[in-house]
Amino acid sequence: MRSRRLVLLTAVTLVLLLAGGAYAKTTLTFWNGFTGPDRPVVESLVQQFNDENPDIEIEMDIMPWDSFMQKLMPSYIVGKGPDIAGLGAELLPRLVEAGVLAPIDDVFTETSVPRDVLAPFAVDAATYKGKLYGTPMSSFALLMYYNKDHFTAAGLAPEAPNNWDEWMQAAIKLSNPPQQYGMVLPTKESPAVWPLLMWSNGGGILGEDGEVLIDSKETKEAVSFWADAVHQHEISPVGLIGPETDKLFQTGKASMHIVGPWMTAGFTEAGLNYDVAPIPEGPKTRATAGGVTSMAVSKQAGADPEKRKAVYRFLEFWNSEESQIKWALGAGFPPNRIDIADSPEIMAHPWVPKFAAGLTYAQGYLVGTPKFSEIESDVYEPAMESILLGKQTVEAALDEAGQKLRELVK
Amino acid sequence: MFIGNPKQKKQPIARHNQHIAYLFLFPSLAVFMVFIIYPIGFSLWSSFTNWSLIQSAEYVGWANYVRLWKDQRFWNAVYNTVVYTVGVVPIGTMLSLALAVALNQNLKGTKFFRTAIFLPVVASTAIIAIVWTFLFDPQIGLFVYYLSKIRITMGAWLRDPDYAMLAIIIVSIWKNVGFNMVIFLAGLQGIPYSLYEAAKVDGANRLQMFRYVTLPQLRPTTAFVIVMSVLGSFQVFDQIYVMTRGGPLYSTETLVQYIYHHGFVTFQMSYGATIAMFLLVVILALTIFQLRLFDRPID
Amino acid sequence: MVVLHGKRVERVMLFAVLVIISIAMLFPFLWMLFTSLKPEADVVTWPPRLLPRRISFTAYKTIWHDIPFLQFFLNTIVFAGGVTLSSLILDSFSAYAFARLDFPGKNALFAVILITLMVPFHVVMIPVFSLLHQFGWINTYAGLMIPRASNAFGIFFLRQFFRGIPRELEDAAFVDGANTWWIYSKIILPLSKPALATLAVFHFMYNWNDFLWPLIVTTSVSMRTLPTGLALFMGKHVVEYASLMAGVVLSLLPVTIAYLSAQQHFVRGIALTGLKG
Secondary structure (H helix, E strand, O other): OOHHHHHHHHHHHHHHHHHHHOOEEEEEEEEEEOHHHHHHHHHHHHHHHHOOOEEEEEEEEEEOHHHHHHHHHHHHHHHOOEEEEEOOOOOHHHHHHHOOOOOOOOHHOOOOOOOEEEEEHHHHHEEOOOOEEEEEEEEEEEEEEEHHHHHHEEEEEEEOOOOOHHHHHHHHHHEOOOOOOEOOOOOOOOOOOHHHHHHOOOOOOOOOOOOEOOOOHHHHHHHHHHHHHHHOOOOOOOEEHHHHHHHHHHOEEEEEEOOOHHHHHHHHHOOOOOEEEOEEEEOOOOEEEEEEEEEEEHHHHOOOOHHHHHHHHHHHOOOHHHHHHHHHHHOOOOOOOOOOOOOHHOOOOOOOOHHHHHOEEEEEOOOOOOOOHHHHHHHHHHHHHHHHOOOOHHHHHHHHHHHHHHHHHO | OOOOOOOOOOHHHHHHOOOOOHHHHHHHHHHHHHHHHHHHHHHHHHHHHHHOOOOOOOOOOOOOOOHHHOHHHHHHHHHHHHHHHHHHHHHHHHHHHHHHOOOOOOOOOOHHHHHHHHHHHOOOOHHHHEEEEHHHOOOHHHHHHHHHHOOOOOOOHHOOOOHHHHHHHHHHHHHHHHHHHHHHHHHHHOOOOOHHHHHOOOOOOHOOOOOOHHHHHHHHHHHHHHHHHHHHHHHOOOHHHHHHHOOOOOOOOOHHHHHHHHHOOOOOOOHHHHHHHHHHHHHHHHHHHHHHHHHOOOO | OOOOOOOHHHHHHHHHHHHHHHHHHHHHHHHHHHOOOOOOHHOOOOOOOOOOOOOHHHHHHHHHHHHHHHHHHHHHHHHHHHHHHHHHHHHHHHHHHHOOOOOOOHHHHHHHHHHHOOOHHHHHHHHHHOOOOOHOOOOHHHHHHHHOOOOOHHHHHHHHHOOOOEEEEEEHHHHHHOOOOHHHHHHHHOOOOHHHHHHHHHHHHHHOOOOOHHHOOOOOOHOOOHHHHHHEEEOOEEOHHHHHHHHHHHHHHHHHHHHHHHHHOOOOOOOHHHHHO
């Protein structure tokens, strides 16, 4: 009697287990800051993944970047962080130090996306102290947008300048403040325009091995070259923050603008006659700044074999050729994969191929340091602002910045 | 303590059962204790540690407070906060009182004016700040454009360290004047009409009625408006975050802006909490002072 | 023209000033409304235009289709409405105790209540979040609403108002043997309609617009409120101004309606005036 009941119980349990197994879904949470026009593209790719993988469910939460950070930290603290988070390179090292992310060095061998098909700087951006913590979700390089009508009106050929001297001459010639400015040089909340000018002259803020470059001769030369022109010829308004620069270019108040691929849609829709070109070559080199959002895996998800497998499947899906073509054509970003940059679908797009070309030599801005925010807000921004506002000389401001930076990275 | 008036005569209400008061207070206090006072206590504790959201905390004694004392950027934020408060509170209070008095009489269109002036309060500060940034833009803003039509040039206020705070103050007054106006209106409604009639019999003119009837009768309301405005001003955040991010050159960086910077940009939460404790002590002292000054019950 | 009477001149001038102020108040809202009726490409232009070159309802269609607008809208009503209701009740309890009752520790407790207004949310956010997590209240209505169930601003506001109510009625009732609860519910509350209506608008508005709190507490789209939904149109690099403004225009409507209907209550003729006369 008793044993029969036991058998029955076991059978029922087994059936339940089997049935459960067949329907068991691995649920992954995925948070990112892709609001705005990129959101529908991200959503449709995630939807496609969910449809194609009935055993995995990605629950995505998209929110604006700054509130994303505010939600992310407390959530990680109580162990409720997302399994996958779309993180900027500036934040990643700090979170690694905090011990909330899982290294995923085997992702290139476990999935069908090998390391060498991805833009090198984009992989580096997710690497900290020799370990990999994410694969790229999106990557971009800055290019120079220029207004062709302005060039023609100023008696210039509607072509981008090639070197700094041509560039400076064009900037001065195109400036007729306050009606029109040759350039827009933002100092805050913006892509790394000043840093890439520093790099072009062999300077920078912080070198690859952590050496302080912000008070080097090369950096000072580069900053003086452009800041003097701002002071003498008003080639750019001062005190600009990122979004303002976009508005100035869009309204035809600025002739040249260094920014990422996301503005092409808006500028085209506004009817601007413009083109994009590589950043003109500097005295030392041609440089551009790249930006990366990496999909980073939380420690909990990394430790759970089931989840880890599902996460890898999603990362693989995201950087598959097919998805990357959809992403590039939908969002206007260059594909993360450099091996499909010359595929016919990509080449047919008016802008993406140009941005993809930029990815091959792009550098990350202040990547690989957990002190990104301190360096940006205590060292770099105040130095540039006080130079451009005429509160300090280039020499004095950058010397002071160098001192502060040494203190910070000591 | 500070709120009670020592000279206040014993009220008949004292005959109520005292303990029932705690029943009335219990629900609110329970919510506050759990969701605000405990977290404040937590912050107080963390200001004596090196808690950074991510590393486990160690006791560091007064180190954060010593750092505060020497931190120029912190004192700059204190200065900016005071400038903001002094710029916003007196003008904002007087303007809202004037509007409330004006709109408390039978004027044509009163309802429309009240609604128009209140509308900025209804929208969220962040959205309002986006709109004003557009309007204030020195190159493509509507204001600059209209002014250029009549040949007036307007500087780039939000990008100029000398003017950015002024722009923030203007927007803040614009945003909040309707809020205080409505509070004053509610207060004005509570003034018995008989007092005005009595004053009229005594031959008082309108200015005298305002001086000797309206103002004293409005005292609890005024106390409330000023106390709350100072509280709010010391914690200004949204409009600055959207319009200038504390710039240019830290010229609009206020205390809460700086707390945010340490909490969610550099993740030094313990230092952010230290600044918050400083802020708490300052506001508390100011509030006690103001309540002593203004908040005597009228008899 | 006839010589204007002194008082009349004054009235006309006052009227003119009020008209100017109202224009200053309304102008940014006109900009919002007209921006919401522009195609996205027409928002940022030189010369800037207040009026749309052509009227387009694309932005309204976008917010309707791109986000679950109706659901966000209903969630916001539940959240803001629920919090307003509970806060009015609890705030008036406490305010009554502070305004009218004597009890040991009164001043200390009032100070504690005021202190809750003196710390920025960013500072207490993390401990509050941990608490909600321990209670299992993340992504629940309880988590969204209970921490907001009472509000020190409301207590202070009502305390000031209650103190202005003449005591004669209460004394008379007290002599007739009424208890504290009766006085609170039958005398104080009915006399405080203007203040309660005002406070209701403030609470509703504040929670209606709140962004960070609902975003932190909720984790699923089905629990989200309107401001968090509208924020989806603010990209890191590109803001979809027309859609954002369309959402703002629609979200302003209920609060404006709440204000207009509450305004009736503090227009005139509240019981107090008749009381003493």
